[in-house]
Amino acid sequence: MTxxxxxxxxxxxGAGRGIGRGITRAVAAEGASVAAVGRTVETLEETCAQxxxxxxxxxxxxxxxxxTDEVTDVAERVAxxxxxxxxLVNNAYTGSYGPLTSMTxxxxxRGFRSGPFAAFAFMRACYPYxxxxxxxxxVNLVTSAMVRWDQSNYGPYAAAKSSMRSLTNAAAAExxxxxxxxxxxxxxxxxxxxxxxIDTYPEEAxxxxxxxxxxxxxxxxxxxxxxxxxLLGPDARYLTGATIPVDGGQGHF
Numbered sequence: 001m002t003x004x005x006x007x008x009x010x011x012x013x014g015a016g017r018g019i020g021r022g023i024t025r026a027v028a029a030e031g032a033s034v035a036a037v038g039r040t041v042e043t044l045e046e047t048c049a050q051x052x053x054x055x056x057x058x059x060x061x062x063x064x065x066x067x068t069d070e071v072t073d074v075a076e077r078v079a080x081x082x083x084x085x086x087x088l089v090n091n092a093y094t095g096s097y098g099p100l101t102s103m104t105x106x107x108x109x110r111g112f113r114s115g116p117f118a119a120f121a122f123m124r125a126c127y128p129y130x131x132x133x134x135x136x137x138x139v140n141l142v143t144s145a146m147v148r149w150d151q152s153n154y155g156p157y158a159a160a161k162s163s164m165r166s167l168t169n170a171a172a173a174e175x176x177x178x179x180x181x182x183x184x185x186x187x188x189x190x191x192x193x194x195x196x197x198i199d200t201y202p203e204e205a206x207x208x209x210x211x212x213x214x215x216x217x218x219x220x221x222x223x224x225x226x227x228x229x230x231l232l233g234p235d236a237r238y239l240t241g242a243t244i245p246v247d248g249g250q251g252h253f
Contacts, residue, residue: 006031014092016043018191141236143253172241
């Protein structure tokens with residue numbers, strides 16, 4: 001590792017498991033101090049403890065991102081602890097899947113509350129610190145389901161993530177003058193949930209794997225996390241407002 005993020009402070013939501021944990025580990029390995037945010041404090045503490053054992057800096061912050069009233073307090077606590085915020089990664093998401101006619105209002109809105117509503121709340125709360133950084137970065141996680149030819153059963157998910165993509169574009173346009181870059185990635189990572197599905201439905205999983213040109217599902221740290229590190233580093237200094245598929249070529253943007 002190059003230490004490309006030495007001295008930076010990063011806030012990562014949904015950091016306790018899966019892709020969020022992979023991003024947290026990758027960013028910390030490059031020298032950033034990481035505020036690991038999520039609902040389940042036990043998994044956050046486990047992630048942070050592992051990083052500390054490796055000589056890295058990470059602190060857990062319990063927060064249900066769907067409760068946007070909590071967000072400002074979290075940002076203030078992180079800035080108070082580390083003195084700055086340079087990076088925000090909006091990864092947390094809890095939503096509903098299934099046919100549109102099966103959705104209640106609560107089902108449909110769940111993904112919006114944990115997705116674009118929470119992301120906006122964190123972006124707004126972190127904005128003064130990102131601007132003060134002079135090299136602020138936001139990475140929002142979206143999905144290739146937004147552009148999939150058949151979005152059956154993924155309607156609420158695709159709709160919420162499409163809103164995240166539009167939010168990314170708007171913030172990139174407005175905040176570039178403040179030295180803040182805002183990008184999105186659409187990842188395909190081997191999370192615990194996806195691993196369970198592969199083990200439970202091997203035939204369907206094999207068919208799914210056939211749609212990935214590179215032939216494998218990305219590692220949450222080495223493939224997804226490292227892609228985020230690349231976006232945060234100086235080699236991507238002229239890139240903002242982009243949505244980048246990190247999915248082995250499966251999506252078509």
